[in-house]
Amino acid sequence: xxxxxxxxxxxxxxxxxxxxxxxxxxxxxxxxxxxxxxxxxxxxxxxxxxxxxxxxxxxxxxxxxxxxxxxxxxxxxxxxxxxxxxxxxxxxxxxxxxxxxxxxxxxxxxxxxxxxxxxxxxxxxxxxxxxxxxxxxxxxxxxxxxxxxxxxxxxxxxxxxxxxxxxxxxxxxxxxxxxxxxxxxxxxxxxxxxxxxxxxxxxxxxxxxxxxxxxxxxxxxxxxxxxxxxxxxxxxxxxxxxxxxxxxxxxxxxxxxxxxxxxxxxxxxxxxxxxxxxxxxxxxxxxxxxxxxxxxxxxxxxxxxxxxxxxxxxxxxxxxxxxxxxxxxxxxxxxxxxxxxxxxxxxxxxxxxxxxxxxxxxxxxxxxxxxxxxxxxxxxxxxxxxxxxxxxxxxxxxxxxxxxxxxxxxxxxxxxxxxxxx
Numbered sequence: 001x002x003x004x005x006x007x008x009x010x011x012x013x014x015x016x017x018x019x020x021x022x023x024x025x026x027x028x029x030x031x032x033x034x035x036x037x038x039x040x041x042x043x044x045x046x047x048x049x050x051x052x053x054x055x056x057x058x059x060x061x062x063x064x065x066x067x068x069x070x071x072x073x074x075x076x077x078x079x080x081x082x083x084x085x086x087x088x089x090x091x092x093x094x095x096x097x098x099x100x101x102x103x104x105x106x107x108x109x110x111x112x113x114x115x116x117x118x119x120x121x122x123x124x125x126x127x128x129x130x131x132x133x134x135x136x137x138x139x140x141x142x143x144x145x146x147x148x149x150x151x152x153x154x155x156x157x158x159x160x161x162x163x164x165x166x167x168x169x170x171x172x173x174x175x176x177x178x179x180x181x182x183x184x185x186x187x188x189x190x191x192x193x194x195x196x197x198x199x200x201x202x203x204x205x206x207x208x209x210x211x212x213x214x215x216x217x218x219x220x221x222x223x224x225x226x227x228x229x230x231x232x233x234x235x236x237x238x239x240x241x242x243x244x245x246x247x248x249x250x251x252x253x254x255x256x257x258x259x260x261x262x263x264x265x266x267x268x269x270x271x272x273x274x275x276x277x278x279x280x281x282x283x284x285x286x287x288x289x290x291x292x293x294x295x296x297x298x299x300x301x302x303x304x305x306x307x308x309x310x311x312x313x314x315x316x317x318x319x320x321x322x323x324x325x326x327x328x329x330x331x332x333x334x335x336x337x338x339x340x341x342x343x344x345x346x347x348x349x350x351x352x353x354x355x356x357x358x359x360x361x362x363x364x365x366x367x368x369x370x371x372x373x374x375x376x377x378x379x380x381x382x383x384x385x386x387x388x389x390x391x392x393x394x395x396x397x398x399x400x401x402x403x404x405x406x407x408x409x410x411x412x413x414x415x416x417x418x419x420x421x422x
Contacts, residue, residue, distance in 0.1 A: 035068065036090075036315065038070070039068060040068040040069060040070040041067040041068050041069060041316055041319060042067065042068075042069045042070070042094040042095060042314075042316055042319060042320055042323060043069075043070050043072065043092075043093045043094050043095075044058070044069060044070070044071045044072070044093060044094065044095045044096075044323070045071075045072055045073075045074045045079050045082070045093040045095070045096045045097065046071050046072070046073055046074075046097060047073065047074070047075070047076040047097055047306070048073045048074065048075050048076070049073065049276075050073070050340050050342070051071050051073050052339050052340070053335070053336035053337075053339040053340040053342075054071070054327055054332070054336060055071075056335060057326065057327055057332040057335065057336070058071060058327075061322075061323055061326050061327075065319070065322070067319065069323070072093070076097050076098055076099065076306060077098075077099060079093070079096045079097065079098050080096070080098050080102050080105075080106055080111070083096055083111055083311055083313075084109070084111065087111060087311055087312075087313035088313065090313070092311055092313055093311060094310065094311055094314040094315075094316060094317070094319075094320040094323075095308055095309070095310060095311070095314075095320050095323055095324055095327075096308075096309050096311060097144065097306055097307065097308055097309070098141075098306070098307060098309060099304055099305070099306065099374070100132035100133065100141075100143070100304070100305035100306070100307055100373070100374070100376055101132075101304075101373075101374040101375065101376045101380055102376075103132070103133065103135065103140055103141065103307070103309070103376055104135060104376045104377045104378050104380075105378045105381060106140075106309075107135045107140055108378055110312060111311060111312055111313070112140045112141070112309050112310065112311070112312060113140070113309075113310040113311065113312045113314065113317055113320075113321075114138045114139065114140055115139055115140065115141065115142070115310055115321045115324060115325075116139075116321065117139055117142070117325060121142075121325060122139070123347075124329075124330065124346055124347065124348070125142070125143050125345045125346060125347060126143075126146070126345055126346075126347050126350075128303065128305070128373055129143035129146055129305050129345035130142075130143060130345075131373075132305040132307070132373055132376055133305075133307055133309075140309060141307035141308055141309035141310070141324065142307060142308055142324050142325060142327075142328035143305050143306070143307050143328065143345035144306050144307055144308055144327065144328050144333065144336070144342075144344070144345065145305075145306045145336075145337075145340075145342035145343060145344060145345060146303060146304065146305050146306075146343050146344075146345050146364070146368070147271050147272045147273070147303075147304045147306070147342065147343065147364065148271070148301045148302065148303050148304065148364055148367050148368050148371045149194060149197065149269050149270060149271050149290065149301045149302075149367070150269070150270070150271070150272070150287050150288065150289060150290065150360070150363040150364060150367050151185075151267055151268075151269055151287070151288050151289070151290055151291065151363075152260065152267060152268050152269075152270055152274065152278060152285050152286070152287055153266060153267040153285060153286050153288070154260070154263060154265070154266050154267065154283055154284065154285055155284045155285060155286055156263070156284050157177075157263070157266040158173070158266045158267065160286065163286075163288075164185075164291065165291055165292065166291050166292040166293070166294070167198075167233075167291050167292065167293050167294055167299065168294050169291070170184060170185040170267070170291060171185075171236070171237070171242070173185070173266070174237075174242040174266075175240070175242065177266060178241065178242050181244075181264055182264050182265075183242065183243070183244065183259060183264060183265045183266065184242065184265070184266050184267065185242075185265075185266065185267045185268070185269070186243060186244075186247060186256050186259060186260070186265045186267070186268045186269075187237075187243075187256075187268065187269040188247065188252050188253060188256060188269070189234045189237070189243075189391065189395070190247075190248050190249070190252065190388065190391045190392045190394075190395040191252075191388050191391065192206075192222075192383065192384065192387045192388055192391065193302060193374075194269060195230075195231075195234060195391055196300065196301070196302060197269075197290060197299045197300045197301045197302075198230045198233060198234055198293065198299060199222070199226070199227045199230040199231065200230075200300045200372070201230060201293040201295065201297040201298070201299055201300055202226040202227065202229045202230035202233070202293070202295060202297070203221075203224060203225065203226020203227070203229075203230075204221050204222055204224055204226045204227025204228075204230055205221035205222070205224075205227075206220070206221065206222060206375050206380070206383060207219060207220060207221075207375050207377070207379070207380075208220075208221060215375050215377050215379070217377060217379035217416050217420075218413075218416075220409050220412060220413065222383075222387055222405055222408065222409050222412070223402070223405035223406045223408070223409040227405055228401045228402050228405060231391070231394055231401035231404075231405060232401050233293075233294060234391075234394065234395075235394050235395065235397075235401060238394075238395045238396070238397070239397065243395075244259070248392055248395050248396060249392060256268055256270070257270075257274065257277070260278065260283065261277070261278060261281035261283060263283065269290065271304075272341065272342060272343065272360060272364060275287075275341050275360055276341070286359065287359050287360045287363040288363050288366075289363050289366040289367040289370070290367055290370070298370040299370070300370050300371055300372065301367060301370070301371045302371060302372065302373070302374045303368055303371045303372060303373050303374065304374060305345065305373070306342070308323075308324040308327055308328055309324070310324060328346075329346075330346050330348055330349065333345070333346045333349060334346075334349055334352065334354060337349070337354065337355070337361075338354055341358070341360065341361070343355070343361050343364045343365065350365070378419070379416045379419075382412050382415035382416050382419065383412055386407075386408040386409075386411040386412050386415075387405075387408045387412070389408065390404040390405055390407065390408035391404075
């Protein structure tokens with residue numbers, strides 16, 4: 001078990017080749033704390049419903065540094081966009097928390113500040129987690145948590161003895177129980193974030209890599225033979241009526257969550273963000289790694305890394321860097337995990353009883369062995385919408401997998417070429 005947990009996120013390293021320029025040094029090289037007109041030295045944007053996880057650490061930092069820090073909760077996926085608007089106006093946060101796949105774009109735009117840490121700090125974290133924070137050898141944040149999709153199952157609807165272990169078994173189980181608005185396994189396979197676990201298992205990939213391990217945006221494997229085969233397999237769940245029509249599109253995630261929390265779905269593929277909501281709904285659930293595919297390969301998934309990053313617009317950049325390092329250290333990472341249940345990226349915590357005794361943390365750790373980092377290069381921005389649209393047309397039967405994926409890749413290639421000026 002310890003070997004599995006220690007292996008969390010030791011997947012292939014992320015190499016980015018992006019550079020950018022940000023605001024003038026006048027705003028980024030402050031070395032002393034200056035309270036703004038609102039009376040605080042730093043503004044921190046924390047993820048929604050997660051500020052309790054850093055409350056004690058913030059209090060300690062304030063006391064040690066004799067400073068005042070304000071913490072606001074914002075959806076972490078939206079913080080970068082908010083910083084683009086609020087940063088130049090002087091109302092943005094000094095410290096933000098964002099998904100690691102947004103870092104490449106943010107560095108190109110010049111809105112994330114490089115932080116200075118020594119090797120001892122860098123070596124605290126799992127390899128992939130710290131790599132996700134680096135652009136051309138420079139560090140632009142510190143990882144605070146890692147996540148990947150796992151399988152939740154309702155113990156009152158499927159016993160552990162009868163629990164399917166493969167996608168084929170889940171298909172058969174779903175065929176038996178799908179009736180009267182009740183379902184077996186549900187997943188958001190009309191979105192690449194979730195569907196990639198199947199496409200990659202058959203040989204599909206988002207971007208290939210060059211000899212140095214850097215992503216090659218000109219090598220897109222989302223319409224190769226493996227990706228098409230995986231998409232064809234996905235389509236059977238929709239064609240055979242095992243997924244409700246409402247699970248497709250923007251509202252799909254709400255439908256999936258509702259069906260599971262209402263006890264109408266035996267299992268769903270989701271992430272650690274649903275641990276508390278599902279528990280609060282009173283569902284007697286179990287958590288495990290994703291099942292095997294029909295071809296015998298383990299279903300993969302994207303690894304997400306959440307990080308703390310410093311805005312280049314910060315008037316107290318040095319203090320902000322100190323806070324980032326403080327929040328992401330081993331002690332505070334463990335304390336944060338115990339409150340939020342988000343799996344920490346600190347290597348030493350992989351064998352901590354607080355983690356090893358948790359079914360959900362173990363599931364995330366085990367699944368991470370079969371996962372890959374979400375590509376953190378700017379070209380990834382061109383992927384999401386076209387490939388999701390293609391998967392939705394496949395799910396609704398409006399196009400066959402080969403045509404839908406080929407069209408999506410053509411669109412992606414065109415957008416990347418246009419953005420690069422080629």
